[in-house]
Amino acid sequence: MLDLSRQYEKIRPEILTAIERVCASAHYIMGEDVAAFEGELAVFTGATAAVGCASGTDALWLALVAAGIEPGDAVVTTPFSFFASASAIVRAGARPVFADIDPRTWNLDPVALVKTLRGERRGKLRAVLPVHLYGQCADMDALGELAEEFRLVVIEDAAQAIGAEWSGKHAGALGTAAALSFYPTKNLSAYGDAGAVTTMDADWAGHMRRLRNHGSPRRYVHEEMGWNSRLDSIQAAILRVKLRYIAEWNEARRVRAAEYDRLLTGAGLVSHDQSAPVTLPWRDPKARHVFHQYVVRVQRRDELRAFLGERGIGSEIYYPIPLHLQSCFAYLGYREGDFPEAERAAREVLALPMFPELRLEEQEHVVAAIAEFYK
Numbered sequence: 001m002l003d004l005s006r007q008y009e010k011i012r013p014e015i016l017t018a019i020e021r022v023c024a025s026a027h028y029i030m031g032e033d034v035a036a037f038e039g040e041l042a043v044f045t046g047a048t049a050a051v052g053c054a055s056g057t058d059a060l061w062l063a064l065v066a067a068g069i070e071p072g073d074a075v076v077t078t079p080f081s082f083f084a085s086a087s088a089i090v091r092a093g094a095r096p097v098f099a100d101i102d103p104r105t106w107n108l109d110p111v112a113l114v115k116t117l118r119g120e121r122r123g124k125l126r127a128v129l130p131v132h133l134y135g136q137c138a139d140m141d142a143l144g145e146l147a148e149e150f151r152l153v154v155i156e157d158a159a160q161a162i163g164a165e166w167s168g169k170h171a172g173a174l175g176t177a178a179a180l181s182f183y184p185t186k187n188l189s190a191y192g193d194a195g196a197v198t199t200m201d202a203d204w205a206g207h208m209r210r211l212r213n214h215g216s217p218r219r220y221v222h223e224e225m226g227w228n229s230r231l232d233s234i235q236a237a238i239l240r241v242k243l244r245y246i247a248e249w250n251e252a253r254r255v256r257a258a259e260y261d262r263l264l265t266g267a268g269l270v271s272h273d274q275s276a277p278v279t280l281p282w283r284d285p286k287a288r289h290v291f292h293q294y295v296v297r298v299q300r301r302d303e304l305r306a307f308l309g310e311r312g313i314g315s316e317i318y319y320p321i322p323l324h325l326q327s328c329f330a331y332l333g334y335r336e337g338d339f340p341e342a343e344r345a346a347r348e349v350l351a352l353p354m355f356p357e358l359r360l361e362e363q364e365h366v367v368a369a370i371a372e373f374y375k
Contacts, residue, residue: 001314002185006357007249011241018237030213031233037240038196041180044163044243045172047198049205052231053212056159056181059195060088060129062211062229063177066197066204067153069094069126076116077129077157078108079322079334080342085131085157086323088179096332097125098324100339104282106133106295106349109341110142117150127153132161132171134318134351135187135253135292136284140166140174155179159195162188163250165288172198182239187253187292188246190235252356253291257281259360260294260352263367269374277374293318294354299374301350307373313366316351 008015022033034052041050053059069075071093077085079098086096100112108130117125128147130138140154147154154175158164161171162180172178182194199205210217215226261280264270269278279297283289295318298304305315322342324334336343352366 001316001351001353002355003357004184004189004355007355010357011245014241015238018241019234022233022237025233028233030230031236033233033236033240034231037231037236037243040240040243041196042198044246045170045178045198047173047178048200048202049198050172051197051199051205051208051212052236053195053197053208054229054231055193056179056183056186056195057084057088058212058227058229059159059179059181059197060084060155060157061091061227062208063155063179063197063199063204064088064092064094064127064129065211066177066199066207067127067155073124073126075127075129075155076113076125076152078131078133078342079324079339080106080319080345081131081133081157081323082159082319083323083326084159085129086329089129094126096323096329098332098334098339098342100341101345102139103341103345105136105138105284106345107131107136107138108143110139110146112339112341113143113146117146125150125152127155129155129157130175131157131159132164134281134295135161135164135290136281137161137164137166137171137174137287139284139286141286144174158198159183160186160292161290162186163246164290167286173200176200177204182235187250187290188239188242191238192232192235194231194235194239196231249356250290253294253354254289256354256356256358256363257289257291257294259363260367263363264296264370267367267371269367269371278370291354293351295349295351297345297348298350298370299348301348304370304373305350308366308369311369313369314353317346317349318351320346322346 099116102109156178158171159181177199212229215224
């Protein structure tokens, strides 16, 4: 699925120089590289400010708390995402409310969202948390209009979407705040856990800087209950090196996605009405995809995955169980069948190997194996 060693070999001298700089400074937590990375990330995304933190999950929590989310509130999001999209809402004391996905993009569906906003489950909805799944931005025009109509704060889950765009504007600057993850498998990746929040509100940024440091504006003074979510200087230094390459790497991902499209279509595996065994991902014309994952819908998904594994080809399912069917969310009262598009996606999606250094012959091997399975 992913070979991080290929990337490391290309930037190894720069990475080691950056780590040595931090080690020599002896400023390991919240040092100069953290502040520098925050400034560079804000410029890259077009946000007013960026706040580094310990993980993408913490980034979601920081954004929610800065938005004023508190016990008794509700936040609407997608049921087809990584667990943190909903668990961060619970951690903030609020109740997750789900709306179904668009079957073409797998992102939050504005039509389904309207039904949720007007339905019985609305409660005290305070925010909408769209997820830019697999690296393609959700429909931020439609979601923004609904947020304005229903007076909701928009917090982007951009954990998979660094460098993605909607109508020429970067993910991270499309809502009031956005959570980014730099987990080692992400497009922009640290060598450990790391995250950041970007925001268009300077006051929010100041609040989140306190929250990530035990609610402390200065040493031993605590204005509120925060958390230990500080960003390591070494991770920030590594991310500063990689940020210079992210546009190049994202373009390489787009090239490889186009190659998959060509190869799968050329092999006769693709149709637009799902009569063929493989359905390609749909790109919204307003979105600039960064292909954190290259995901297709396939028939007999689990059998195909086992077949590929036997031939040494990695694949993954993102995500096999929709959030509303996770046992820890049983208290929300959702049942199987409540979100049919999310449930269908969970049965059909398959992620194929995708990273900037993936070679054409490797992609040809993947597609040849898929063709062999379906022949």
